[in-house]
Amino acid sequence: MIEDKNPQRTSIAQLGEFGLIDHLTKNFEINQPSTLKGIGDDAAVLDFKDKKVIVSTDLLIEGVHFDLAYMPLKHLGYKAVVVNVSDICAMNAKPTQITVSIAVSNRFPLEALDELFAGITHAAREYNVDVIGGDTTSSQKGLIISITAIGEADEEEIVYRNGAKQTDLLVVTGDIGAAYMGLQVLEREKQVFQVNPNSQPDLDAYTYLIERQLKPEARKDVRTLLHALEIKPTSMIDISDGLSSEIMHLCKQSKVGCNLYEDKLPIDPQFINVCEEFNIDSTTVAINGGEDYELLFTIAMEDFEKIKGNPNFTIIGHMTQESEGIHLVTRANTKIALKARGWDALTQ
Amino acid sequence: MIEDKNPQRTSIAQLGEFGLIDHLTKNFEINQPSTLKGIGDDAAVLDFKDKKVIVSTDLLIEGVHFDLAYMPLKHLGYKAVVVNVSDICAMNAKPTQITVSIAVSNRFPLEALDELFAGITHAAREYNVDVIGGDTTSSQKGLIISITAIGEADEEEIVYRNGAKQTDLLVVTGDIGAAYMGLQVLEREKQVFQVNPNSQPDLDAYTYLIERQLKPEARKDVRTLLHALEIKPTSMIDISDGLSSEIMHLCKQSKVGCNLYEDKLPIDPQFINVCEEFNIDSTTVAINGGEDYELLFTIAMEDFEKIKGNPNFTIIGHMTQESEGIHLVTRANTKIALKARGWDALTQ
CATH class of the missing domain: 3.30.1330.10 (PurM-like, N-terminal domain)
Structure with missing residues (x-):
């Protein structure tokens, strides 16, 4: 290929x-x-x-x-x-x-x-x-x-995973899920190529997803952006194994629960199209697909006004008491317990 | 085994x-x-x-x-x-x-x-x-x-590879070559075992060599020893690839030459015995065998009295003008140009 x-x-x-x-x-x-x-x-x-x-x-x-x-x-x-x-x-x-x-x-x-x-x-x-x-x-x-x-x-300045408080807001940078779907596209093309080495793949409809898989960027800019907004996150982690898995880490180490809102998840239109093409539920991929290398962090509620409407950041949920557990609140307003199904290198 | x-x-x-x-x-x-x-x-x-x-x-x-x-x-x-x-x-x-x-x-x-x-x-x-x-x-x-x-x-305190001067003395800690011969003994026993899995190897005559290969130690003590002697080496390197190769590094980076004396090389009696048993020249192994993890360093000539007779250190040569080259002076007092034949992981 x-x-x-x-x-x-x-x-x-x-x-x-x-x-x-x-x-x-x-x-x-x-x-x-x-x-x-x-x-x-x-x-x-x-x-x-x-x-x-x-x-x-x-x-x-x-x-x-x-x-x-x-x-x-x-x-x-x-x-x-x-x-x-x-x-x-x-x-x-x-x-x-x-x-x-x-x-x-x-x-x-x-x-x-x-x-x-x-x-x-x-x-x-x-x-x-x-x-x-x-x-x-x-x-x-x-x-x-x-x-x-x-x-x-x-x-x-240093932000650990264990500083999230019960009432904090959960924020993610960029969009999620695209790197995983990029991998699915590339895997499919590999299969096609193995059957017919002369086929010329047309990947125009998948450029963003493929770029997210093959050439991800680290969010080095976030430190500067947050500094300018005078926000110090209370906890932070990068999304390598998938949003779901990383939320579990923050919650476990900070001893808090979390409500994540399905309708708030930042996903790219190309990502939605390709999930439909592959007949995969986009929310499932968005919360479990790994390798986005975006940052996931929590901020104090009083910082809401500073971050609201900022195109770099999306508020996707809020932290709760630990005893309330970790849930995805769906578009239909039902609560589903979140499971870490992140990418696990040892079970590949 | x-x-x-x-x-x-x-x-x-x-x-x-x-x-x-x-x-x-x-x-x-x-x-x-x-x-x-x-x-x-x-x-x-x-x-x-x-x-x-x-x-x-x-x-x-x-x-x-x-x-x-x-x-x-x-x-x-x-x-x-x-x-x-x-x-x-x-x-x-x-x-x-x-x-x-x-x-x-x-x-x-x-x-x-x-x-x-x-x-x-x-x-x-x-x-x-x-x-x-x-x-x-x-x-x-x-x-x-x-x-x-x-x-x-x-x-x-930091000692680099590039500080050796023309008249410095070349010093090595411990003894050299044993780790390499330990490896030869283990390789031989592996061959024996493959032919006859029931054979019980008698390794008593090789304990020191095998320990040098299987359980080497880093010379963490040398820093303290030198500090107590009020000596700061002018250059230093550890012997992982073999004495010869490491001398070349010191000489190249310090832009000096070196005379290494065969009769000064610190080698263990068990090492000599096993070299004879394997019919290998002990000097060749001592200067080319790797993995000893001893330290090789140069000191100013005026520090000679401080280090003389110290059982932890052996003066094995002295640095020269770069143009004089890098030589082994044999027991027969002939000079042989040193070649780096150290262990090269890429040609294994």
Whole structure:
């Protein structure tokens, strides 16, 4: 499905480990004042002065988290950075550095790694994070990417998952569900391609959904937006496993309940069309589909006026007493207990 | 070869991702004052005040970096931490936190992961590092471990690879080559076992070598030892890829040459015996065998008296002008140009 635009194949073994590292890391820039020493020693050296340091890490495995049949390597590199940067954003912190480790089987030529690292480099520039270290090795099967993201924040800025109060409003950025439907479209096209490799897919009706799957963005802007509105969320999490699952995390850690309103869910018109085409209930996907990388947070009720009508944010519910449980209030005004059916990497 | 002492097999899919994470991380303790928030949010939060932050990361792949035929999972967990902590020690910094990500295929029962995490927990206690985050997912094949180690140091304490001067002395901690020969012994026993699974190996003559391979230690003590001697190395690196390869790194980055003396190399009597048994030249193994996790550093000549005769350190050579090159001076007093033949994960 992905056309091989570059038929050249240079074996990575030719360069050796250190030659390969030099080659792959030569485009990385150091822009953060907190980076004293990046790649090139036993470890990187950072200086955060009086800021707190935020650290998160993710492991991405071919065949589990991504499928190279429809995921171009450049997009994969970009997305791998985004996924990790998103976790830093979810703490209301500013991403500053990442380390990038990869393991590849020998079926990957140097040109493929160049594509992957072009995506990583592009994301590092876009999010202004310095690539300060990593590891490059061989794998027995497929491609493995491990990224650790580092960020900084003043102590009073940091938002945890456990600060939601009973009367808080539940807010989400952007729209949800599109990344999951993008994946369904790509999976369907993969099946078509396997049956008929000459078919040319017409993906015009699905561009937004596919972009949300293949090139998601982390909401680095939300920290600035909220700061300008003089709002500090009481709790925050990013939506990687699905809205439902993330609401459960906030509720469990904050010891509160929640009412989520079906008619408030922010979904894109293209998403609705494609759910109808696939004959899937759009609400089910919107609350269970993962990989949106939007931010979900709670704010005090008195902040309502500050956020009302802001196109970046949608109020989708409110928190309640823990004993009231966690519910979806449907359009028909019935309450359904919410279940976490989020994406679970271990049962794939 | 490794006896299955625990025939119970609990499928990890039964617990689900979050259940598994809760189970595996329940024994992790937070002891470092710099850890404000460990596992349980989108990211960890650390506070290093006026210290600099040191970051290093490593990826360990089954079949490339370790062989579960002779590597017990508990030892593997321990070693995975040690390998990363060693990089922090090589900056003359104090290790403080680690993140641990793992990917496992479904052939691993929960009991196997418990063994792995018992080793990780043991090492975390031994080196006093807090496990502050990670990721747990499934792999298509085998076990993958990705660890990021974090440490702290005052700016003036940090030792880079590039500070060696022309007249500096070259010093190594402990002894070298043993881990490599331990691996040879284990590989031989694996072959024997494959031919005759009932054979009982007698490994008494190899205990030190095998321990160096299966349970190496990071030289966390060297920072304190050098501090007490009032010595600050001019450059430092840890020996993961082999002495020869690491000397090349120091020389290249410091723009100096080096004379390494064969008769000064610190090697263990058991190592010499086993090299003879395997009919391998002990000097070749001592300078090219990897995974010793000792520290290699340079000190100013005027520090000679402070370090002379100290059982923790061996002066094995001295730096020279860059134009003189990098040589091994043999017992027969001939100079041989040193080649980096270190362990290269990409050509395995």
